[in-house]
Amino acid sequence: MSEPRQIPVIVLGVGQVGGAFLTQLMQTQTTLAARYGVGFRPVALANTRAALVDASGLLDRAAALAASPDPGEALAASSGALGGLTTQDVIERCAGQGVERAIVIDCTAAEGMAAPLARALDLGYGVVLANKRPLAGPWDSAGTFFNHPLVRFEATVSAGLPVMSTLRYLVDTGDSIRRIEGALSGTLGYLCSRLEDGDAFSTVVREAKAKGYTEPDPREDLSGIDVARKVLILGRQAGWPIELADLRVDPLYPAEMAEMSVEAFLAELPKVDYDFAAYMGALGGVPRYMAEVGPEGGVVSLRMVGERLAAQLRGTQNQVAFWTRRYDDGPLSIFGPGADHRTAAAAVLQDCLYLAQSRLCV
Ligand SMILES: NC(=O)c1ccc[n+]([C@@H]2O[C@H](COP(=O)([O-])OP(=O)(O)OC[C@H]3O[C@@H](n4cnc5c(N)ncnc54)[C@H](OP(=O)(O)O)[C@@H]3O)[C@@H](O)[C@H]2O)c1
Structure with a gap:
């Protein structure tokens, strides 16, 4: 079997949803490689306290965080973690290290994410959101994210149920x-x-x-x-x-x-x-x-x-x-x-898989 295509992921927010996402990423590596020939390789992990950025991949670090009872705290205590970076800094650092065709995952509940996420799209990255705020801001800034082929946000509404995907299906097939x-x-x-x-x-x-x-x-x-x-x-x-x-x-x-x-x-x-x-x-x-x-x-x-x-x-x-x-x-x-954090994380992972399979950003 050929090596799976490695898709870089930038995880912003390692709390309940971000932590569960890392756990599911570890649990599904083998299946996704076998079934779809893809693997997700974290290249950045960030919360408000600390960030790890490494274009060569942070899979071991992500596995350690996923196994920790408090992944956010474990990230803050990680050796080599950088302090004082904004989410935009994290994205720029990834770009500066030559990371291409990544998926940026917003698992924060932060305001002010519209600009860094728009920048991610400018870089050709895909964007997956669990955070509702960038989608609910003024239409002038939020409009970019709706119907953009590189943006998905299943986790934002009733994450345990296939709500956004059903709505997309209705709209995409010409229903009104x-x-x-x-x-x-x-x-x-x-x-x-x-x-x-x-x-x-x-x-x-x-x-x-x-x-x-x-x-x-x-x-x-x-x-x-x-x-x-x-x-x-x-x-x-x-x-x-x-x-x-x-x-x-x-x-x-x-x-x-x-x-x-x-x-x-x-x-x-x-x-x-x-x-x-x-x-x-x-x-x-x-x-x-x-x-x-x-x-x-x-x-x-x-x-x-x-x-x-x-x-x-x-x-x-x-x-x-x-x-x-x-x-x-x-x-x-x-x-x-x-919704709970596990179903939200699964919706995020499903969105990542969609972007990976669509080959729009990878
Ligand atoms: N939990 C659920 O059941 C659920 C379901 C569906 C959707 N959601 C949505 O998913 C998102 C995450 O929820 P959660 O339950 O995982 O929240 P959480 O446990 O509070 O985690 C939020 C994470 O975001 C980080 N963060 C906040 N502001 C940030 C910033 N400006 N830059 C970088 N990191 C930042 C926090 O860092 P610190 O730890 O350093 O503060 C923490 O790691 C929210 O938008 C929520 O509405 C949650």
């Missing part, structure tokens, strides 16, 4: 998307399931935070902004150059609680329990935090979904429905587990 609706947050899905069971809003939020289901500041989930980014990405991929401002986003807490400290916010929460229960009682039905988008914009809000498929969601499950010209008898729906 009319509307997209979904329950896109595992965390808010969990919350809604508990509300449905009759638990008080404040109890549910506090418990979800204690279990680590929410961000350290639960308002990052409850604000709906993460869901808004996801549905914006879906809308843009459907072909609509909309902005975040075209979405009405209803947070799950009153505006006056937006600026409080986290402690004060948690302490004040029981005060909204009554309003919340009254609101749900008045509307009736099953509460779900839903996102909906069409060509002109959309709405992200708590809704009562009655008999619809979303009412069957349990816990952290996600659902997406595509209304299209071709599926005119009812939407094409995708339903199943919400």
Whole structure:
């Protein structure tokens, strides 16, 4: 058997998703070489604290990080790791060392990634994102990434389900998307399931935070902004150059609680329990935090979904429905587990494999 084609990968962000990606890279080396004749060779590994860059390959280092209980910490403690590099510096160093036709993987949650990723595309590199932010920025900068043949981002929306690939398939085969609706947050899905069971809003939020289901500041989930980014990405991929401002986003807490400290916010929460229960009682039905988008914009809000498929969601499950010209008898729906770091990493690896097989960047 001939040697597999080695494709350089630049991994930006070695946290939960980046670490799981390295693990899956190690686990699949033999299979991918045998089945597709490709191998992925990390040439840069970076987080905010440290970076390793070596055009000749960092496979052993990547294997060691993958085997570590805390790959990010292990990277920071690696011998020869460089400090103080930005992600753009890391990309430039790779280019300076003669790395060609690489794939840059954004597994950060960082703002400001649009410029380095655009630079990567200028260098002829492919780009795979788990990070939603560069795709959800102003269309002027984010537009570059949609429908670019070297950019993939399956992991950004309901990573455990084939959502982006299904949407691409619909668009690429000439279907016309009319509307997209979904329950896109595992965390808010969990919350809604508990509300449905009759638990008080404040109890549910506090418990979800204690279990680590929410961000350290639960308002990052409850604000709906993460869901808004996801549905914006879906809308843009459907072909609509909309902005975040075209979405009405209803947070799950009153505006006056937006600026409080986290402690004060948690302490004040029981005060909204009554309003919340009254609101749900008045509307009736099953509460779900839903996102909906069409060509002109959309709405992200708590809704009562009655008999619809979303009412069957349990816990952290996600659902997406595509209304299209071709599926005119009812939407094409995708339903199943919400994302975790392993399914997100698998989506990233699948995207890398797509770019490798398409031979566009390799
Ligand atoms: N976890 C999931 O289930 C999941 C699912 C789907 C999508 N995602 C998305 O995947 C991305 C990563 O999530 P995660 O759970 O792996 O987060 P995480 O554990 O917090 O890891 C984030 C990583 O990015 C690094 N980072 C942040 N800013 C950076 C910068 N400016 N330059 C270089 N590195 C930077 C962090 O470095 P330090 O450690 O040094 O801070 C860390 O290594 C996020 O965008 C998230 O929304 C996550």
